[in-house]
Amino acid sequence: MSDVVVARSLDEAQGALADHPGATVLAGGTDLMVEINRGLRRPSHVVGVAQVPELRQWSIADDRVIVGGGVTYTEMMTTPLADAAPALAQAARTVGSPPIRNAGTLGGNLGTASPAGDTLPVLAALNAKIVVVGPDGERRMALDDFVVGVKRTSLRPGELIVRAEMDRPAGRQEFLKIGPRNAMVISMAGLALVADHDARAVRCALGAVAAGIPRARVAEAWVAERIDWDNGAGVDDEVAAEFGQRVAAASSPIDDHRSTAAYRRHAVAVLATRALKRAFTEEGAADA
Amino acid sequence: MTSEAVNTAAGGSTATGTGADTIVDAGTRGVGANVGRPDGVPKVQGRFAFSSDLWADDFLWGHTLRSPHASALIRGIDIGPAVAMAGVYAVLLADDVPGCLTYGLEHGDQPALADGQVRYVGEPVALVAADHPDIARRAAEAIVVDYEVTEPVTDAEAAPTADPIHPDGNIFREIAIRHGDLDVTGEVVVEGVYEVGMQDQAFMGPESGMALPDEDGSVELFVSTQWLHVDREQIAACLGIDEEKVRLTLAGVGGAFGAREDLSLQVHLCLLALHTGKPVKMVYSRDESFLGHVHRHPAKMWYRHHADRCGRLVKVEARIVLDGGAYASTSSAVIANASCFAAGPYKVPAAHIVGLAARTNNPPCGAMRGFGAVQTCFGHESQMDKLAAALDMDPVELRLLNAIAPGDRLVTGQVITGTFPTAEVIRQCAYAPEPEIPPSDDRRDLPGGSGRTTDAADTVRGTGFAVGFKNLMFSEGYDDYSSAACRVSDGVATITCACAEVGQGFVTLAQQIARTELGVDEVILAPAQTATIGSAGSSSASRQTWMSGGAVQAACREVRTQILADMAADWGVSPDGLVLRDGLVVSLDGQQEALLAQVTAGAGYEADVEYHHAPTEPLDENGQGNAHVSFACAAHRATVDVDPDLGLVRVRDITTAQDVGRILNPTQAVGQIEGGIAQGLGLALMEEIVLDDGLVRNASFTDYVIPTTLDMPDVTIAAFVEEPEPGAPYGAKGIGEPPTISSSAAIAAAVRAATGQPLPRIPIRPADIALG
């Protein structure tokens, strides 16, 4: 009962959105169709973007990885994209099941803007800029400015998520996620950690433990000073444990039917400790 | 057509129980052979027609408006806005139910539509039929119900003393089992309190069906259910018409596990169809399905075990509280089972067991695979491990020392007269070779799986063992017979039986039985329906292989007798010297031979039988009596890797042995065992309906999680322990439920062994381990 336009180019998609600024964008439909089937949303106009070539592009440069809004999880998991943004590939692998990963997209994960969206901590840790276009032209913003609340974005009517531009630092990347079973779960707690050996920085962001996607900036700065960047091998167990506690302080989890705040905070500390140790093994240093 | 009742009370004519009965001729497609199921390939390829695929010309879609409140009075309902919507054909309320408003399997206490009051979240309040499913849904949303919300009763332990939330009161059943000398005490005593969460059957095919009205006021219903005839009885009563005017046919069932024993949409569909004069179809959404059927009873159990210093059980005391939710369903039978089997498959000279099933404003609970035995198995097996620790004894040896055997008494006083190889099952499972689990670099093999949380160095391994048992068939004096008809014409056998194929494989088995009994290859299985055949009883209680298998066997044997008698007369020989084999009637002396197709040309032969199991008795006021027909046990050994810091678990292996009587189809047996273990794993580690003041918080597969392939380990079947059961057709016991009973307890034991934590509750949540 909706009026559906299947756009074949970015221009067509923008044109359709200009005609109906209130229209709903449909990418893989793995979030949207669930809501429609549950009767939670009844869009009158739908613009399908799964066949827009501009959104399906990605590119890799020395210091940058650019991923189009229409790139699927399966594509994120595939070389060479997977090698250029390993944490993104790791996060993609945790999403749903193969059919969901074949359909679901980065743009859709951003559009839904759930705190449990698994690519979001990765984007935050990789300093991603989200690029959107709309009637007012192009806007670029940090994830913090894009995700403004639980399932709320700063996307304006008629705007499309075109791509995310992220850093490609020299160093290990880790994404870890906890759920109530061993696959196909909504995150109870997720964490992305990136080592940047050139900048001598560690960047760490959290999923499903706050209304947004917090970066553990205090902990990042604290640990950067305690890593032996010149020799690069390993981190001290005590440092890693303390780092975990400091990262957990950046979370503000709640009790809900999926888990408790206490467990989530505890889990974040464990995940952060483990991620840090994995990122600073000897091989990690060699990678850098 | 002949009609005859076959009673196999004392082993009767149907099975020898000695193993001398010919079971299989290897290479045939008869009983015992690995015959593929006819519905297997279509199901895997997506071509199987489920009840949600039903279609008719010019049909309407039904939708149910449900209560958002756990407890509320209905002050008024305004259907005006719904009626006014284009495309809406009917909006029905309680007043539109022409017959009896309430129904129920044991007590008719559940209204087909809420009458002035709602008692649980999801209770049906109004029905809509419209020409599009979305319109039906929107029209239901447009109905204005004026609720006066009242304080719900959500604690089963407090319910008996709370104000009654139903005219029948807040107690479904209290049961006390007093057995032996209750004053004895043991030299070693262990005590524990255990809890089991509310599990859902989580079948894949949601409730669905289609009703077609007839001009004469009768109605035809195609529906997925577990028991056509008991549905019909309840539907006819609600519609206020004769049972003959309600004709049910089984539509493709997408799993059941107990959740289709109670009515869901059956009455609603028929009401809408009769009211509109059009076919009406309903398919519950996944979310609605979680509200639309009963769940496994959550349990709280207090236990005290007494043993002598050598480990011999002296006495078991237990108090079991089951939350039955808002309506009776099968609560009174479930609490009986939970209580009868509360001490486990052990010799227990004295027992004092008190069971309570209470009414609350939580969702109704009823039948689910294992039916009460699952909850208490977690209790008694946790206690046996505790006792072993207190005695400093090997937990398996403790179980072997106390294992029950034929000739022993249950805590209900019943002497085991059939086979019951508990010790052998324990030994076969516990002493099977340790599983080989090669070290793996792949994090998906570790706790946390694809979430990459855990390295091998973060894990500890544990092994746990459990054994459980339950009854086969219905108990306490209930005569749950089955009916079947067999016709042989032109050499082809046609079997008619109303047994609901819910995935257990009866359709395969019925054909195997007919082949074995009649020496034919081609067997047609007529649709399961109520018009031309009697009740088959429920596809539950591990009973259909025995009961409907028995009915089919008896019907086939009756036809065989008729054929052989006629041929014997023709040939002037004794029928004892004749057999049916390979599509022929042959004399054993090789003198005579005739084609069965010729012998049965045209009308052929037919028989219609009713098959009854040996009668049972009700329990007396001390919970004593021969209440059960037969028993089956299984044992499970679980090997788990646990990440104690995060509380994550990866089950690496389940080894099992099971008391099966006789295997009639090996692949189907493996299927039941693997599937049952998956359901047990789910209960141990993840499956729970989360309630908040009666509100279901996770009514979806997003949040009600069941095991995936990364959660299920390899299952090693160490042994099918085959000791043919006297009185059972071919000596076969039902095998559907035992895999679910003790697998949860074994996994919980393994997690305890790995972590050293008490973990008195299943499902075990990550926080229970990590922060425990």
Ligand SMILES: Cc1cc2nc3c(=O)[nH]c(=O)nc-3n(C[C@H](O)[C@H](O)[C@H](O)COP(=O)(O)OP(=O)(O)OC[C@H]3O[C@@H](n4cnc5c(N)ncnc54)[C@H](O)[C@@H]3O)c2cc1C
């Ligand atoms: C079974 C299942 C499992 C899942 N598991 C996970 C999981 O493990 N982790 C996880 O993070 N998510 C999971 N999801 C959610 C979902 O798959 C992801 O959020 C996915 O990224 C959504 O992408 P999509 O292309 O399907 O988006 P759609 O459903 O098409 O759209 C989602 C939202 O984004 C908007 N949108 C989409 N593309 C654009 C665009 N280019 N510009 C502007 N707006 C846009 C849409 O309007 C809509 O509001 C799961 C979903 C299902 C059904």
